[in-house]
Amino acid sequence: MKLYNFPFRKPLFIFICLLLLTGCWNSRELDELGIVVMLGIDKTEESEYILTVQVINPSEIATDAPTTRPPVSTFSTTGRTLFEAFRRLTTKSPRKNYLSQLRLVVLGTAVAEEGVMPVLDLLYRDHEFRTSFFVTVAKNAPVESMLSIITPYEKIPANKIMNSIESVERNWAATKGVSIDKVISSIRNPGEDPVMSGITLLGEEDTGTNINNVENVDSPTKLEIDELGVFKGDKLAGWLNENESRGLNFATGNVHSTVITHPCEDEGTLSVELLRTSAKMKGKIESDQPVIDIKVEGEGNVAEVDCKIDLSKPDAIEKINKHVEEAITESIQATLAKAQKEYGSDIFGFGGVIHRDQPKYWKKVEKEWSSYYQDVEVNIDANVKIRRKGNSTQPINKES
Amino acid sequence: MNKGNEQGSNQSPSKESNSPPLLPPLEDSLSHIETELGKSTDLVIRRFAIYKTRCAALYIDGLVDKNTVQNFIMEALMLEMPHKRVSVKELYDTIKQASLPIGEVTEFNDYEALFKRLLSGETILLIDKEKKALAASTRGWRDRGVQESTSESVIRGPKEAFTETLRTNTALLRRKIKDPKLRIESKAIGEVTRTDVAIVYLQDIAEDHIVQEVHRRLEEIDIDGILESGYIEEYIQDAQYSPFPTVYYSEKPDAIAGGLLEGRVAIITDGTPDVLLVPALFVNFFQSSEDYYQRADISTFLRLLRLVCFNIALFMPALYIAFTTFHQEMIPAPLLISLAAQREGVPFPAFVEALLMELTFEILREAGVRLPKPVGSAVSIVGALVLGQSAVQAGLVSPAMVIVVALTAISSFVFPAYNIAIPIRMLRFLFMILAATFGLYGIILGLIAMVLHLCSLQSFGVAYMSPFAPMKAKDQKDVIIRFPHWGLFSRPSSLTKKNEKRTNPSSKEN
Structure with missing residues (x-):
């Protein structure tokens, strides 16, 4: 067969050209990536951004023979814009930073108080970011040192924080993992304000950055997730403590499971494990003032009894139901007191509820919602049912 | 068994007329044959006489079963023939009709047929001054015998595989399908090798146009030699430049028999155990014959x-x-x-x-x-x-x-x-x-x-992609999901529309 008669000679020619003309221009090998798992953003006094990235050392994490090198490294630099800082990082980091696997962004208090919107713009705009990462605020230490703490048990600090947030949210309900989507939509929504988990540094900064930190059984320096930062618009307004954070989650139906402990009538305490809760908010207008009804439904088990109470009697269960309902109501009220009166931040999304339920009224108040918000009347109705009381009806230390 | 050969001889007359007729004097014929074959050492010529009429038996050593030649040709003609004076014509008719106790005897009158038959293992009988000659089927040579398949092994089901001998292979198929409608049609392909190729199908199941198409494509092959079915595959496949095979092959008689029952056409090539099966669909290559033996x-x-x-x-x-x-x-x-x-x-x-x-x-x-x-x-x-x-x-x-x-x-x-x-x-x-x-x-x-x-x-x-493209809901029962046999009511409709019903749905009760 003559060569010029070869079948498919045109497609073949084009195909060969394709191979020669392309250059795999945006392909990157895995060993050329600096996989960034945590990103810290803070501001200097000259209002330049300080960008800190936590990059993993894959060979230290997935290895049978670990060396003394740390599992992660941090690089820090400054820049007038974040993007500039990112590119300037290449002067310090040997590999180009790869941001798609980002787990966590830690914002410094300075940035949070000044407003987070300008910072979040790049994170939201750039195509390389996956928008599932959590946004948090460094509560009591500079961002740079937060990112440099070597955590025990979990080799990658970013994973430790992310897992802690998820685990606290699921089992204790005292925080809330907030992704960047959620933050931006709450900021943009006039009827809602965002919250973000706070990260607290326990112990000395200096010991935490050393690998020795994890050579102790009880690491001297730890990172803790507890309080929630309350934002007004995109500016940090203040903090909610543990109980208030739970109150927020109760009111918004974000409690998967938690524990409520209350004192018994005579002495001792009793703990109830809440298993399923749901919350509904309804907005109505009474004498031209917005009113919100929060209805919390819950189911629970008696988990631990340390007092004289006979659980075989229905009225004992009824009493426990009451106590738990009161506890829930109280924590919601505590949260309301802080958010509504002190910070004036609509973290519950009351505005959104009014918007949904009373759209005509909302149109009137939308512009000056924050002034109306402080006077919103809130009715809380908690309803809890204890389903199971465990394997015994009596406390084990009760004399019989 | 005879069918294939009858078909073969029926198709040859057009060619026979072109080739030179036999030369009546026996020695002339024999010397012509010897010259044509270049005095090959495996050509055996046995001259003898039946009451002064000179005759000769010719065969190729190694291609014939010597016992058959000995017992049913040599003995029958030399010892048992009545030794009385008869005319050549009478002698020829007696031999043809009464004296050759062999199943398959053909008569012919030209050299092309003579060489073809001689070289495929038949014994040729020439009689002096007679224009016609007889060929007795005495084929018999060493072959591998039916052995276990080496390239397609199964856990359950028949282990036997086709061999290199066409006749053995057709017999293996006959043993599986004892239906009078099983058709075995033969062709000789290859100018030099003259390889026997058999087209096998079930007449009441396979679509006529597919059978005709197979015949047509085989007819068009013009090549010096066919040594393996791969030669034929390259000539008859639809997509010459596709990497995907459009002809299925197997060396397992049960796989081929299964294909015949679905209305396909098998092409058996002498000299290779690999039997071709057409039409072949994409999904066929993912189906093993064992799929039908297991649950x-x-x-x-x-x-x-x-x-x-x-x-x-x-x-x-x-x-x-x-x-x-x-x-x-x-x-x-x-x-x-x-x-x-x-x-x-x-x-x-x-x-x-x-x-x-x-x-x-x-x-x-x-x-x-x-x-x-x-x-x-x-x-x-x-x-x-x-x-x-x-x-x-x-x-x-x-x-x-x-x-x-x-x-x-x-x-x-x-x-x-x-x-x-x-x-x-x-x-x-x-x-x-x-x-x-x-x-x-x-x-x-x-x-x-x-x-x-x-x-x-x-x-x-x-x-090729049927029954997915075009989608045929009815045929999906035996593509990815295999229904139990009592649920496979019909043959694949893309392959054949004749005789669709395979089973009576109520038969599972028994």
């Missing part, structure tokens, strides 16, 4: 597994390249970290790494086929230890890549039909190149092109 549930599972393996074998290295060099964000973080750790210090890009390992495997595989058996174990040592473990230890490839290549390699062996693995082996490299240049985008483009190509193929007038 329906496990057969369905195995067919699904084969489809999964098809995808693994075709796309796995390409996907690995695409994910690790373009789409790292799609890999779960712990896996990414582990992969990145493995790649630390590997000097080649993932594509080169994959290409090296795939080529290495293809080399090992080819070497494994060609190596003499005693040194075969050396290949497995080299393959497993030297290339697998040592390459990783030396830091030339990452362990993940070894896993990918190993899985790909093993997946390409699960198909019951060897020839469907061939396009997979070749296209795999194409997909790897696409993945290395365009990532997932390239793979999807390649996939679209491949599916379009597959949908454009036909095999003997039947759409």
Whole structure:
């Protein structure tokens, strides 16, 4: 067969050209990536951004023979814009930073108080970011040192924080993992304000950055997730403590499971494990003032009894139901007191509820919602049912 | 048994008229034959006389069964013939009608037929001054015998395989299908080799136009020799430049018999155990004859597994390249970290790494086929230890890549039909190149092109991708899911529309 008669000679020619003309221009090998798992953003006094990235050392994490090198490294630099800082990082980091696997962004208090919107713009705009990462605020230490703490048990600090947030949210309900989507939509929504988990540094900064930190059984320096930062618009307004954070989650139906402990009538305490809760908010207008009804439904088990109470009697269960309902109501009220009166931040999304339920009224108040918000009347109705009381009806230390 | 040969002789008259007629004086004929055959040493000419009429028996040593020649030709003619004076015509008729106790005797009158029959193992009887000659079927030669299939092994079901002898192969099919409608039609193909090729089908099931098409395509073959059915396959396949096979072949009589029952046409070539079966659909290559011997549930599972393996074998290295060099964000973080750790210090890009390992495997595989058996174990040592473990230890490839290549390699062996693995082996490299240049985008483009190509193929007038494209709901019962036999009511409608019913649905009660 003559060569010029070869079948498919045109497609073949084009195909060969394709191979020669392309250059795999945006392909990157895995060993050329600096996989960034945590990103810290803070501001200097000259209002330049300080960008800190936590990059993993894959060979230290997935290895049978670990060396003394740390599992992660941090690089820090400054820049007038974040993007500039990112590119300037290449002067310090040997590999180009790869941001798609980002787990966590830690914002410094300075940035949070000044407003987070300008910072979040790049994170939201750039195509390389996956928008599932959590946004948090460094509560009591500079961002740079937060990112440099070597955590025990979990080799990658970013994973430790992310897992802690998820685990606290699921089992204790005292925080809330907030992704960047959620933050931006709450900021943009006039009827809602965002919250973000706070990260607290326990112990000395200096010991935490050393690998020795994890050579102790009880690491001297730890990172803790507890309080929630309350934002007004995109500016940090203040903090909610543990109980208030739970109150927020109760009111918004974000409690998967938690524990409520209350004192018994005579002495001792009793703990109830809440298993399923749901919350509904309804907005109505009474004498031209917005009113919100929060209805919390819950189911629970008696988990631990340390007092004289006979659980075989229905009225004992009824009493426990009451106590738990009161506890829930109280924590919601505590949260309301802080958010509504002190910070004036609509973290519950009351505005959104009014918007949904009373759209005509909302149109009137939308512009000056924050002034109306402080006077919103809130009715809380908690309803809890204890389903199971465990394997015994009596406390084990009760004399019989 | 006779059918094939009768067919053969019926088709020859047109040619016989062109070739020179036999020369009446016996010695002239014999010297002509000897000259034509170049005094070959395996030509045996036995001259004898029946009451002064000189005769000669000719055969090729090694192609005839000597006992038959001895007992039923030599003895019958030399010892038992009445020794009285008769005319040549009378003698010829007596021999033809009464004196040759052999099943198959043909009469002919030209040299072409003579040589054809002589060289295919028949014994030729020439009588002096007679223009016609007789050929007695005395074929018999050493062959391998029916043995266990080596290239298509099964756990359950018949183990026998076709042999190199056409007659044995047709007999194996007859033994499976004792139906008078089983047609065996023969052709001799190849100007020099004159290889016997038999077309086998069930007349009341196979579509006539498909049978005619097979005849037509075989008729058009003009080649000096056919040594294996692969020669025929290349002539009759529909898509000459497609990597995908449009002709199915098997060396198992039960697989071919199953195909005949579905209305396909088998083409048996003398000299090879591999029997062709047309039309062949894409899905046929994923179906094993064993699927019908095992329970329906496990057969369905195995067919699904084969489809999964098809995808693994075709796309796995390409996907690995695409994910690790373009789409790292799609890999779960712990896996990414582990992969990145493995790649630390590997000097080649993932594509080169994959290409090296795939080529290495293809080399090992080819070497494994060609190596003499005693040194075969050396290949497995080299393959497993030297290339697998040592390459990783030396830091030339990452362990993940070894896993990918190993899985790909093993997946390409699960198909019951060897020839469907061939396009997979070749296209795999194409997909790897696409993945290395365009990532997932390239793979999807390649996939679209491949599916379009597959949908454009036909095999003997039947759409290659049927019953998926065109979709035939009725035929889905025996494609990926195999229904139990009592549920397979009808034959595949894309193959045949005759005699559709296979079973009576109520028969399962018995």
